[in-house]
Amino acid sequence: MRLLLIEDDPMLGAGLKRALQQGGYTVDLATTGTEGAAGLRTGSYAAAILDLILPEMDGIEVIRDIRAAGIDTPVIMLTAQGHPDQRVEGLDAGVDDYMAKPFDLNELLARVRAVIRRKSGLLGDRVIIGDIEFDQAFRTAKRGNISIPLTAKELKVLQFFIHARGRFVSKGEVESAIYDNNITIDSNTVEVTVYALRKKFGSDFILTGRGLGYMIPK
Amino acid sequence: MTDTSRLWSSPLNVRLFWRVLALIVSITLSVGAMAYWTAREQVDSVYDIQLITGANVLRALMGDELAAIEQGQVNETLSIDDKPLLSAEDRLGFDAYADWRMFRIWKQGRLVVASDTGPRLGAQACPVQGYCDAKDRNSDIWRIYSLNLKEAHITVQVGERQSIRADLVRKVAMRLAGATIWVLPAGFLLIWLSLNDGLRSLGRLIRQISKRGAQDLRRISTDIWPADLAPLVMAIDGLLSRVETAKQQERTFIERAAHQLRTPLAALKVQAQMLGLVKTNAERQELMISLLQSVDRTVNLSEQLLTLARLEASASSTGLSDLYVEGRHALALLAPLATQKGVSLALDGEAETVAADSASIQLVLSNLLSNALTFAPPGSEIRVVIERDEPWILLSVNDEGPGLNPEDRERVFERFQRGASSAPTGAGLGLAIAQQAARTIGGHISLDARSDGRAGLSASIRLISA
Numbered sequence: 146m147r148l149l150l151i152e153d154d155p156m157l158g159a160g161l162k163r164a165l166q167q168g169g170y171t172v173d174l175a176t177t178g179t180e181g182a183a184g185l186r187t188g189s190y191a192a193a194i195l196d197l198i199l200p201e202m203d204g205i206e207v208i209r210d211i212r213a214a215g216i217d218t219p220v221i222m223l224t225a226q227g228h229p230d231q232r233v234e235g236l237d238a239g240v241d242d243y244m245a246k247p248f249d250l251n252e253l254l255a256r257v258r259a260v261i262r263r264k265s266g267l268l269g270d271r272v273i274i275g276d277i278e279f280d281q282a283f284r285t286a287k288r289g290n291i292s293i294p295l296t297a298k299e300l301k302v303l304q305f306f307i308h309a310r311g312r313f314v315s316k317g318e319v320e321s322a323i324y325d326n327n328i329t330i331d332s333n334t335v336e337v338t339v340y341a342l343r344k345k346f347g348s349d350f351i352l353t354g355r356g357l358g359y360m361i362p363k
Numbered sequence: 364m365t366d367t368s369r370l371w372s373s374p375l376n377v378r379l380f381w382r383v384l385a386l387i388v389s390i391t392l393s394v395g396a397m398a399y400w401t402a403r404e405q406v407d408s409v410y411d412i413q414l415i416t417g418a419n420v421l422r423a424l425m426g427d428e429l430a431a432i433e434q435g436q437v438n439e440t441l442s443i444d445d446k447p448l449l450s451a452e453d454r455l456g457f458d459a460y461a462d463w464r465m466f467r468i469w470k471q472g473r474l475v476v477a478s479d480t481g482p483r484l485g486a487q488a489c490p491v492q493g494y495c496d497a498k499d500r501n502s503d504i505w506r507i508y509s510l511n512l513k514e515a516h517i518t519v520q521v522g523e524r525q526s527i528r529a530d531l532v533r534k535v536a537m538r539l540a541g542a543t544i545w546v547l548p549a550g551f552l553l554i555w556l557s558l559n560d561g562l563r564s565l566g567r568l569i570r571q572i573s574k575r576g577a578q579d580l581r582r583i584s585t586d587i588w589p590a591d592l593a594p595l596v597m598a599i600d601g602l603l604s605r606v607e608t609a610k611q612q613e614r615t616f617i618e619r620a621a622h623q624l625r626t627p628l629a630a631l632k633v634q635a636q637m638l639g640l641v642k643t644n645a646e647r648q649e650l651m652i653s654l655l656q657s658v659d660r661t662v663n664l665s666e667q668l669l670t671l672a673r674l675e676a677s678a679s680s681t682g683l684s685d686l687y688v689e690g691r692h693a694l695a696l697l698a699p700l701a702t703q704k705g706v707s708l709a710l711d712g713e714a715e716t717v718a719a720d721s722a723s724i725q726l727v728l729s730n731l732l733s734n735a736l737t738f739a740p741p742g743s744e745i746r747v748v749i750e751r752d753e754p755w756i757l758l759s760v761n762d763e764g765p766g767l768n769p770e771d772r773e774r775v776f777e778r779f780q781r782g783a784s785s786a787p788t789g790a791g792l793g794l795a796i797a798q799q800a801a802r803t804i805g806g807h808i809s810l811d812a813r814s815d816g817r818a819g820l821s822a823s824i825r826l827i828s829a
Contacts, residue, residue, distance in 0.1 A: 156657050157630035164637050198622045200781070223629070225621030228614055246625035247632040250640075 146191035146261065146304055147171045147322050151181030151207065152223070153199050161194070161253075168254045169284055169300055171325055178202025185211045185218055189321055191308065192219045192261050194253075195240075197231075205238055212239035219260035223248070258282065265308040272307055274361060277346055279307065286346075293345050298323065302338045306351065311363035313354055375565075376558045383554050391543060395536075402535045406528050411494060414508035417521035421466055422510060429515050463527040465505070469518040490518065496525065564589050572599065580607045619779040623790040627664060631657045667792040670726070671778070674799040682720035683829050686758055687713060689721060690747045693728035697736060697745075705741035712749025715756045717826040719804035726800035727808065730793040731760040731822045737789075738764030738820070751828070759823035761813050766820045772810040797822075 148170045152158040158174050165172045173190075175181040178199040185193055185207070197204040204222055211218070219241045224231065226245045235243065241260045244253055258270060258281055270282040278287045284300050286293040295303065301323040306314070319335045339351055339359060352360045372378075422429070468476040472490075489495035492511045496504055507522035571583060582600045634654040641647055687710070694708045701708055717724075728747070735745045743763035750757045767775065774780055776798045781791040794808075801808045806824040813821045 154626045154630060156653060156660065157626055157633065160630050160633040160637060160653065160657075164633055164640070167637070167640055196626075198619060225618060225625045228618065230614075231618060246622070246629035248629060250633055250636040 146301070146308065147173070147189060148257065149173050149175060149181065149184050149190045149193040149218075151175045151178070151184075151193060151199065151204075152196045153177065154196070164250050165194075165254070165257070168257070169297070169304065170257070171301070171323055173325070176200075178204070178207045182207045182210045185216055185220075186214055188216055188218065190218050191322070192221065192257055192264075194244075194257070195220050195222050197222055197224045197235075205235060208235065208238045208240055217264070219264050221253070221256055221260060255282070261308060265310070267308075274307070274310075275347070275350070277350070279303065281307075288346075295345075296341075298334070298338055299342055299345075302335070303342060306359065306361045310361050313357040313360045315358040319359070376555075376562050379558055380555055383558075384551060387547070387550065387554075391547065395539065395543070398539055399532065399536050403528075403532045406532055406535075410506070410523060410528055411508070414494070414506065414521045414523065415510075417464075417466065418508050418510040418519045421468070421519045421521065422512065425468075425517075425519075429512065429517070463524040465522050467520045467522075469520070471516045475517075489520065497522075564592055568592060568595070580604075580610070616777075616779070619791075623779045623781075624664065627657060627661045627790075631661060664790050664792070667790065667796060670796055671792065671799060674726075674796065674803055677803055679805060680720040680723050680803050682718075683716055684719055684721045684724050686715045686717055686724070686749045686756060686826075689724045689728060690749060690758075693725060693732055694747060696729065697732045701736055701739075701745065704736065704739070706736060706739045707744045709744055709746045710749075711746060715749050715751065716829045717756050717804075718829040719806075719826055723800045723804045727797050727804075727806075727824060728758075728760070730797035730800075731808070734793055734797075735760050735762035735764065735820070735822070738762055740764065743819075752825070754828055755825040756828050757823055757825055759821050761815075761817075761819060761821045763817060763819040766812060766818065767810055775810070776808070 146169075148165055150158065150162055150165065150172055152161060152174070153176045155176075158176065162172045162174050170191075173184060175184050179201045181193070181195065181199070182202060184190070195204045195207060199207070202210070204224075208220055208222070211220075220239070221242045221244055222235050222240045223244050223246055224235075232243055241263070242256050244256060262270070262281075270280055272279045272281065276288055277293075280286075281304065284295070286295055286303070302319060305319060305322045309318075316335045323334075339353075343351055350361065352362060354360070465478045466476075467474060467478070469490075489497055489507045489509045492509055495507055495509070497507055498504055504525040505522040506525050506528070507520050510519040510521075511517075512519065568583070568588065571586070580603050582603060584596050584600050588596050631654065634650055634657055638647060638650050638654070641650060690710050690712075694710060698708060732745065732747075739745055739762045745763075746761045748757075748759045748761065750759075776794050777791075778795045779791040780795075781789060798808050801824050804826065806826050808822055808824045811821050811823070813819050
């Protein structure tokens, strides 16, 4: 899944990008408010992490801008332990959650999962599809008590399908969700990964429709 | 808390009341005095007319006798016992008067007839026609009207005790005073009540303000107040709005400061947690380097904060420095970084001694230079210029960067305030430190467009030549 990180501090930005990538996300980094708002307006992100004080446009202005444009991407705002009024202002403007600096990485990852889950209508980290139980926090899959090993790429694709459950997604959507902008995409990666997932979970685990793409049924 | 040791002037309502009271008392007194004098004049004139009437009545009563005298039939020696001028009934009628009235009839300077109640006056008092006052042996004053009947050589005098008039006037005055004595206290009570009523709004205003908490900055003009209180209410609302603005600015400042202080810590924490998550040595090595950079940055930030605190606490510095020497030193420190970025350095001017200590000048120069280097594009030049501008020495740092909008030129000196495109690693303290250091040596840094016509920013400070 693709996240947008909007943070102007190079040290925090680089560290956080890396941590989120480690957490299984594809991460784009924007360093100004304008750049961040433009990125969010594309609507291609599962969630965004937005710093409050940014050059050109501050975090509150960014959130107002994208909410006014009808973008409902979940946004977690990074702040100092500020005045409650300020959080109220952010929440009212359309922020989904807050993290105060300095934050715990695991908590941030949990909150990112939570806002994405909420958006896709899921209740918890564990998803049961047929006889497969998938845990998004630990990124493991089990059939009964037998765990099914997954590669990083398979995990990313599976997560994306789960969040788009009940809806067909095109190959292009899958590609943009699992690749960083600067990496050249191997044209048949998606097919190869889907093939591998079907082998592990059963051929009807992922449906295909001509001209429609892929889907995990609800 | 009430400060009891403070001296307060007496309450407004009490002061107003005393003034109104004094005004009313003086008006009452003067009206009373005028009424008294008017009454007295009235009484005098009425009673005087009565005296004339009395004298004329006597003459009429004596009509027959007088006519006889005019015809020369009456002997010259009229005695009191004979009472030829006035019949016995006439006399009785006149005597029926109370003892405050009298009449006397003189003929050729001799008292012929007198009422029993007459005063014991000496020789013929008041011989001339008209009014006169005379004192009797008991020191009572009598008001006397003399009527001269020249043909008969008779003088008719009718008189009254003056004191009887005073009594009457006193009675009138007492009646007036009696009414006033009842009216005045009632009036004072009414005035006191209405004064307090007028001041009740003020009391309400005071209660409204005093029961407010420190956070409650709602305007008070939303209530309805008497028009007299409008200036006060407006002034208080103006103050409230200024306090709110100041509070808002303070909150923004604190938020900004907290954000800039916590960001390096957040980076540190993320990097430290990541160390436990990465698997290869190469990744760990890379993370260690950025972790150490973050630590350096945090140390640098705390040093900047300490420098600011020290500068704020220090009184104005003393000492002498040569700006050329200081400029050369500051540029030497910047040279490695500048070379790395491909920026060249230059120093213009000559030795100038100023009344400022070297440490403060270094703080000003190093922070201005590092700011200039942040914005200097590769291949550009940063120029430090020392100029004499009697009685000042002008020190300036000029870069060829993008410059700064005039409206941002004061704002960038605020703490934790970063320009729109400033160095992302800074906390926004460098220019604040430079300005604070400039203050300790009696200067002020101003940012302007370059005076030599080139693009870029010129940061300059005027110092006193020593």
